[in-house]
Amino acid sequence: MAECAAVMEKFLKNLLSSRKGYEGKLYSAMSYASLKGGKRLRPFLTLQSAKLFEASEQYALRVGTAIELIHCYSLVHDDLPAMDNDSLRRGRPSCHIAFDEATAILAGDALQVLAFEILSDPKTHPDPNVRVALVKGLAIASGGGGMVGGQMIDLESENCDVDLETISRMQRLKTGALISFSCEAGAILGKASVEEKQALIKYAQDIGLAFQIADDALDYFSSKKIFGKEIGKDFYEGKTTLPLIIIFQRGNNEERSFLKEIFKKKKRNEDDFSETLALINKYKAVEASFKRAEYFVNVSYDALGIFQHSEEKNVLQNLTEFSLNRSF
Amino acid sequence: MAECAAVMEKFLKNLLSSRKGYEGKLYSAMSYASLKGGKRLRPFLTLQSAKLFEASEQYALRVGTAIELIHCYSLVHDDLPAMDNDSLRRGRPSCHIAFDEATAILAGDALQVLAFEILSDPKTHPDPNVRVALVKGLAIASGGGGMVGGQMIDLESENCDVDLETISRMQRLKTGALISFSCEAGAILGKASVEEKQALIKYAQDIGLAFQIADDALDYFSSKKIFGKEIGKDFYEGKTTLPLIIIFQRGNNEERSFLKEIFKKKKRNEDDFSETLALINKYKAVEASFKRAEYFVNVSYDALGIFQHSEEKNVLQNLTEFSLNRSF
Numbered sequence: 001m002a003e004c005a006a007v008m009e010k011f012l013k014n015l016l017s018s019r020k021g022y023e024g025k026l027y028s029a030m031s032y033a034s035l036k037g038g039k040r041l042r043p044f045l046t047l048q049s050a051k052l053f054e055a056s057e058q059y060a061l062r063v064g065t066a067i068e069l070i071h072c073y074s075l076v077h078d079d080l081p082a083m084d085n086d087s088l089r090r091g092r093p094s095c096h097i098a099f100d101e102a103t104a105i106l107a108g109d110a111l112q113v114l115a116f117e118i119l120s121d122p123k124t125h126p127d128p129n130v131r132v133a134l135v136k137g138l139a140i141a142s143g144g145g146g147m148v149g150g151q152m153i154d155l156e157s158e159n160c161d162v163d164l165e166t167i168s169r170m171q172r173l174k175t176g177a178l179i180s181f182s183c184e185a186g187a188i189l190g191k192a193s194v195e196e197k198q199a200l201i202k203y204a205q206d207i208g209l210a211f212q213i214a215d216d217a218l219d220y221f222s223s224k225k226i227f228g229k230e231i232g233k234d235f236y237e238g239k240t241t242l243p244l245i246i247i248f249q250r251g252n253n254e255e256r257s258f259l260k261e262i263f264k265k266k267k268r269n270e271d272d273f274s275e276t277l278a279l280i281n282k283y284k285a286v287e288a289s290f291k292r293a294e295y296f297v298n299v300s301y302d303a304l305g306i307f308q309h310s311e312e313k314n315v316l317q318n319l320t321e322f323s324l325n326r327s328f
Numbered sequence: 329m330a331e332c333a334a335v336m337e338k339f340l341k342n343l344l345s346s347r348k349g350y351e352g353k354l355y356s357a358m359s360y361a362s363l364k365g366g367k368r369l370r371p372f373l374t375l376q377s378a379k380l381f382e383a384s385e386q387y388a389l390r391v392g393t394a395i396e397l398i399h400c401y402s403l404v405h406d407d408l409p410a411m412d413n414d415s416l417r418r419g420r421p422s423c424h425i426a427f428d429e430a431t432a433i434l435a436g437d438a439l440q441v442l443a444f445e446i447l448s449d450p451k452t453h454p455d456p457n458v459r460v461a462l463v464k465g466l467a468i469a470s471g472g473g474g475m476v477g478g479q480m481i482d483l484e485s486e487n488c489d490v491d492l493e494t495i496s497r498m499q500r501l502k503t504g505a506l507i508s509f510s511c512e513a514g515a516i517l518g519k520a521s522v523e524e525k526q527a528l529i530k531y532a533q534d535i536g537l538a539f540q541i542a543d544d545a546l547d548y549f550s551s552k553k554i555f556g557k558e559i560g561k562d563f564y565e566g567k568t569t570l571p572l573i574i575i576f577q578r579g580n581n582e583e584r585s586f587l588k589e590i591f592k593k594k595k596r597n598e599d600d601f602s603e604t605l606a607l608i609n610k611y612k613a614v615e616a617s618f619k620r621a622e623y624f625v626n627v628s629y630d631a632l633g634i635f636q637h638s639e640e641k642n643v644l645q646n647l648t649e650f651s652l653n654r655s656f
Binding site: 030105106114133 | 347349350351353354355358401402405408410411428429430431433434436437438440441442444445447448449456457459460461463464466467468470471472476477478479480481483484485494497498501
């Protein structure tokens with residue numbers, strides 16, 4: 001995955017090389033928001049999926065980069081004060097802190113459209129049918145019926161009494177749609193059969209869910225000093241995630257009322273968090289969440305069953321193990 | 329133009345029909361920001377340009393709608409508090425006032441990507457080469473090297489000592505690029521020759537400039553009661569536009585210093601505006617601006633010279649007359 005990230009980094013750097021004049025700031029902010037970022041899971045999935053069909057790595061890299069740009073723009077807009085109001089992203093100041101809010105909004109807008117410029121370019125694939133299928137797939141995955149719709153559900157469901165179904169739907173749209181498309185894009189590049197494409201989509205949906213559930217559980221995983229991740233972020237933001245739903249299901253009436261009350265409040269304090277953590281421990285909600293993540297990892301393994309044994313298939317299957325190990 | 333707007337309205341309404349669940353708010357905001365809006369100049373240009381080549385109206389309408397969605401999203405993001413902070417748009421509360429800032433950011437994001445979903449759909453044109461050319465053209469026109477880049481220059485050049493060249497460049501990117509592409513898209517749909525496409529692009533650039541210059545001049549046109557348009561908006565926002573550059577060129581040293589001083593201030597008051605208006609009148613800067621707009625109208629007329637006389641060509645030429653009449 002590190003190798004794929006390095007090649008993509010170089011390509012992106014070239015693409016966003018600094019411009020003169022007043023719009024130079026825009027390109028600096030676009031670079032800031034898209035370079036040196038994260039694990040690059042999405043481009044890696046595109047590259048590995050494309051390899052299953054022996055499709056060109058060069059094409060897959062461009063497509064993966066386009067998908068990653070959509071992911072990066074969504075993080076920039078998500079971090080804005082009007083949205084999640086996060087001033088840190090991957091240990092660095094968020095884009096609107098490093099620059100300013102207006103620049104962050106525009107940089108997000110420009111990163112989004114750059115993804116479609118890349119996909120529509122003949123360098124991405126000589127066949128216009130492939131390019132236009134990629135554009136359509138990315139547009140659907142990242143639009144109102146996909147990623148942006150999921151973000152809206154996420155914002156709207158804060159401080160609300162939501163159920164597992166709503167949360168699953170939100171996650172399927174907010175992060176699942178783009179992860180699925182990352183694999184689907186490899187299948188499009190490889191001109192895969194409908195069955196092969198469906199298998200990869202299913203695989204991606206399952207590992208997407210496993211990642212998400214593990215992340216949600218880590219928010220209540222109290223060994224933060226070991227893992228370096230702050231805990232309680234979702235809790236203080238009023239986000240209902242799987243561990244909460246589990247204690248809601250397993251708890252008694254009194255405990256349910258307590259949870260409802262503290263999530264009705266505009267702000268939750270440290271005492272609220274301590275009491276919730278006690279319930280999480282009492283009902284083993286983190287362990288139960290990880291079990292659910294493990295279930296999806298197993299299911300994702302099965303989804304690849306239609307592909308013959310190969311080095312490429314192995315990499316995808318090891319990825320799901322990685323996603324599980326990451327959680328413990 | 330009204331007829332084109334009505335057909336597009338119906339198509340958009342269908343496309344954005346309300347959704348159930350938590351993301352319903354997103355679709356309401358998208359509808360609010362894109363329905364009942366403006367003159368629909370851009371789709372009209374696409375439709376009329378396509379008609380020059382007898383290309384399908386139905387296809388042109390879909391393409392024009394996609395372009396209009398980009399225009400609408402840019403207005404939603406432009407109005408945000410961190411950007412121009414406008415609470416009114418076309419006499420109604422701006423999207424972030426009618427809903428909230430987070431929803432407005434997401435609605436803008438979703439409108440942008442919807443444009444690319446429409447263009448990539450086979451209903452837009454059976455030939456994938458045409459669809460992918462439309463995607464690429466729209467992406468370039470609206471991205472960091474086009475519309476968004478222009479917005480960045482606009483924000484960065486506020487309160488700065490900018491020259492005519494910078495302003496022209498900003499306008500060419502901020503509004504010119506999308507207006508040009510509106511005509512170019514008609515040529516792409518009509519599989520026009522390179523010369524025909526270039527002629528239409530030139531025409532669109534010229535009328536775009538004429539519109540922009542007329543709009544800038546109206547900001548200092550003191551008969552606001554007659555025209556119903558507020559004056560001084562650009563002035564108070566610290567935007568350097570053509571009328572100011574004209575008095576800067578024609579004025580004496582003292583007047584130049586006065587202008588520099590008041591544009592260095594964070595905020596300008598009514599006295600500053602009255603004194604500036606006096607200079608505008610003294611040096612006939614509004615009239616000079618309109619003269620420049622008229623020049624571009626004439627040039628745009630010439631650009632269509634390579635097309636044979638037709639009803640469709642007439643409509644495009646009358647449009648430039650309309651753009652001039654609108655100013656006086």
